[in-house]
Amino acid sequence: MTIRTATARYEGLGKAGKGRISTGSGAMEQVAYGFGTRFGDEKGTNPEELIAAAHAGCFTMALAFALAKAGYEDGTLETKAAVTLEQEGEGFTVTRSALTLSASVPGIDPDRFAEIAAGAKANCPISKLLKAEITLDHTLS
Structure with missing residues (x-):
């Protein structure tokens, strides 16, 4: 633990x-x-930005490990997470975390990559923590 x-x-x-x-x-x-x-635009951070950083990092690491487990030895992964905070009644709710991935993994079939990426999205610990909609768009070069 x-x-x-x-x-x-x-x-x-x-x-x-x-x-x-x-x-x-x-x-x-x-x-x-x-x-x-x-x-606003003041310098500093906020909870949603920290969640976005955590989700991007968690998903990217989960994908890197899943690709290695599948036998791939080289590649570059870069993920942006955009966390949406919306007003709900008197309060606010995180409604979405949109992951955008740019990847280069030599020798991988695009369908196989999409399958592995979807598994990483579903199984990274931060995805499991969030009760919001989680989306994944990716480009593979």
């Missing part, structure tokens, strides 16, 4: 409040977040 941690601190309340997020690994330390970073 692996456990990873992060902390968030918010000072002030509502739109006037300001927060800081740090990860246990130290990759992020005291990164700003708040209303302006979530719904």
Whole structure:
């Protein structure tokens, strides 16, 4: 079992409040977040951006391992995740994570690649965590 941690601190309340997020690994330390970073253009991060990074990283790694297990030894995978936050009643809901993959895997049949990529999308731990719609578009060169 692996456990990873992060902390968030918010000072002030509502739109006037300001927060800081740090990860246990130290990759992020005291990164700003708040209303302006979530719904505006202020410098910092937000929960949806962090989910997008987690989903892109998780899916890409799952695909890399699945391709290796299938016998492929070389390739490049690049994934963008776009997480959609929509208002739902008085609150908000993450409704979608759209994965866009650009891949180069020498010698792979496009249908076989699509099958392996679909399996990675369905089985990466972050995909399993999300209750939102998950889509995958890919190009293979």
